[in-house]
Amino acid sequence: MTAMILTEPVVDELVAALPEPRFDAVRPATPETVLPRRSAPNTTPQQRRSIGRWSRQDAMLLVGVLVSSVCTTMLIFGRLTPLSGRLGFVFVGFLVFLATYAAMAALTENRPAVVDKVMSVLMTSAMLAAGGALISVIVFTLVRGWPALKKSNFYLEDLSKAGPLDPLGVGGVTHAIVGTLIMISMSLVITVPLSLACAVFLNETHSRAAGLVRTVVTAMTALPSILAGLFIFATWILVLGFERSGLAASIAMSIMMLPIIIRAADVVLRLVPGNLREASAALGAPHWRTVWHVVLPTARSGLTTAVILGVARGIGETAPVLLTAGYTSTMNLNPRANPMVSLPLAAFELVRSPQPTQIARGFGAAAVLMVLVLLLFSIARIIGGRPAGRLSKRQARRSTVRSLEDLARVEARHVEVVG
Numbered sequence: 001m002t003a004m005i006l007t008e009p010v011v012d013e014l015v016a017a018l019p020e021p022r023f024d025a026v027r028p029a030t031p032e033t034v035l036p037r038r039s040a041p042n043t044t045p046q047q048r049r050s051i052g053r054w055s056r057q058d059a060m061l062l063v064g065v066l067v068s069s070v071c072t073t074m075l076i077f078g079r080l081t082p083l084s085g086r087l088g089f090v091f092v093g094f095l096v097f098l099a100t101y102a103a104m105a106a107l108t109e110n111r112p113a114v115v116d117k118v119m120s121v122l123m124t125s126a127m128l129a130a131g132g133a134l135i136s137v138i139v140f141t142l143v144r145g146w147p148a149l150k151k152s153n154f155y156l157e158d159l160s161k162a163g164p165l166d167p168l169g170v171g172g173v174t175h176a177i178v179g180t181l182i183m184i185s186m187s188l189v190i191t192v193p194l195s196l197a198c199a200v201f202l203n204e205t206h207s208r209a210a211g212l213v214r215t216v217v218t219a220m221t222a223l224p225s226i227l228a229g230l231f232i233f234a235t236w237i238l239v240l241g242f243e244r245s246g247l248a249a250s251i252a253m254s255i256m257m258l259p260i261i262i263r264a265a266d267v268v269l270r271l272v273p274g275n276l277r278e279a280s281a282a283l284g285a286p287h288w289r290t291v292w293h294v295v296l297p298t299a300r301s302g303l304t305t306a307v308i309l310g311v312a313r314g315i316g317e318t319a320p321v322l323l324t325a326g327y328t329s330t331m332n333l334n335p336r337a338n339p340m341v342s343l344p345l346a347a348f349e350l351v352r353s354p355q356p357t358q359i360a361r362g363f364g365a366a367a368v369l370m371v372l373v374l375l376l377f378s379i380a381r382i383i384g385g386r387p388a389g390r391l392s393k394r395q396a397r398r399s400t401v402r403s404l405e406d407l408a409r410v411e412a413r414h415v416e417v418v419g
Contacts, residue, residue, distance in 0.1 A: 058117075065104055069097035094125070138370065145363030154364055159329035164355045173365045175331040176346035179246060180372065182335050183325075183342055184315050186250035191257045191314075192307060196296075198258075199265035204291055214266070220259035228255040229320030237324070244326040246335035249342070252320035257310035264309050268302030269295065308380050315373060318344040343369040 073093035077083050083092070101121060105114045147168055148154050154172040162171025198217070202210050232252040236242050272295050280290040296303070326339030327349055343365050350362030 061104060062101070065097060065101045069093055069100050072096050072100070098122075141363055141366050141370065145360060145365075145367045148357075148360040148364030149367055154361070155368075158331050159361075160331075162329075164353060164358055166357065168357055168360060171361070173343065173346055173361065173368060175328070176341050176343045176365055177368060177372070178331065178333065179325075179340045180315065180342040180344075180369070182333075182340070183246050183250045183253060183321070184311060184376075186247065186335060187253040187257055187314050188307070188311070190250065190254040191261060191310060195258055195261035195306075195310070196265060196303065198262045199269055200291055200295075202262075202266050203269040204287070204295070217259045217262045217266075221263060223256070223259070225256055225317050226319045226323075228252045229323035231255070232320065233323045243337060244324060244339050245337055246325055246332070246340035249321045249325035249340065250335065252324050253314040253317055256317055256320065257314040260313050261306050261310035264306030265299075265303055268299045268306060271302070272298050304380050308377055311376060311380075312373065315342075315369070315376075316344055318342075318348050321345045322348075343372070 070093060073089060073096055076092060076096075077089055083089075098118065098121065102114055102118050105117050109117070142149070151168050151172075153169060155177075156174060157170075157172040158175035159171045159173075198213065201207070202214055229252050232248055232255070236248045236251065237244060242248065276294050276298060277290055280294045281287075285293070321342045322345055325341065325345075327345060328339040328341050332338050332340045347362045347365040347369065350358045350365060353359060353362075
């Protein structure tokens with residue numbers, strides 16, 4: 001046998017003689033992919049539902065459901081059940097109103113819209129109930145105290161010359177007004193520095209005692225006022241031997257005001273952005289200067305609200321004042337000696353009397369207390385309600401003068417360096 005010499009031309013001829021491979025015979029056939037036909041685009045614009053205002057249809061639905069619920073409740077209380085009572089009628093009628101309103105709204109709206117409408121009715125009802133209760137208290141107090149409020153002597157005289165049977169043209173509550181202002185002023189002098197310092201301690205320090213202090217302060221917010229009065233009565237009057245006075249009542253009121261202001265100020269200081277503290281520290285300011293010039297001015301409006309809450313708690317206290325300051329019908333301007341009366345205590349003592357004139361004086365004292373609290377709140381809002389960074393005209397002028405002085409100093413320094 002002779003061997004074949006495979007030269008390059010021979011190899012090319014052999015490769016050309018080979019049949020071409022057919023890959024389609026080996027690969028399994030797969031079905032072609034068929035895309036679903038697209039439906040025609042919906043050109044109808046989506047109808048948006050307005051949630052910020054009531055339409056005419058909503059008003060008609062509300063009125064119709066209200067009339068229907070009243071009729072249904074009258075049928076339930078008059079014919080179908082033995083139920084009776086005004087309070088039960090209102091409660092059952094409100095439940096029937098909610099159920100009927102939800103059912104009628106579901107006929108034309110989807111589920112989210114129905115839930116939105118029902119919750120709007122619930123929130124509006126809660127607002128009306130709270131506002132109605134507040135207005136009823138104010139109107140009732142003003143109506144019962146109007147016979148005394150319309151007398152000018154009610155604001156200019158005390159009760160030293162007025163007896164239980166004397167007419168309303170004799171005597172007033174000037175001594176109670178002055179006593180209230182003295183007590184609350186002394187309480188603020190004691191409470192505001194301590195409460196703000198405690199709130200700053202809870203937020204700006206990382207001490208282990210911060211958790212314990214916060215727990216104690218939270219527990220003291222539920223402290224009954226009579227306990228504060230008994231504590232000051234036992235320590236200040238019985239143990240230390242001091243007499244009943246406005247100072248003792250101010251200390252008792254401060255105990256009630258401290259936890260309220262601390263808790264509210266603590267929450268407000270937490271809301272101050274941390275980047276303000278970081279920016280102050282980056283400029284080289286010490287921690288105390290950051291707190292004094294950055295943190296507290298930023299939270300000034302909230303801190304004012306915290307103080308207002310404390311004043312509202314302290315100015316309406318009766319039991320601590322009764323135990324520590326006593327009751328008097330004469331004017332006393334010395335808070336360190338002799339009994340001193342406040343408006344809540346005067347109203348409490350006068351309303352207990354069976355005489356109509358004394359009851360009218362008591363309601364008049366309560367009305368004056370409401371006006372006084374409103375006045376104090378308005379003054380506090382004007383003083384501390386300005387947002388952080390918004391300066392008054394006086395502060396703006398002082399800031400401009402300081403900026404010009406700094407500019408002159410910098411330019412003088414620049415001239416010295418260049419020269």
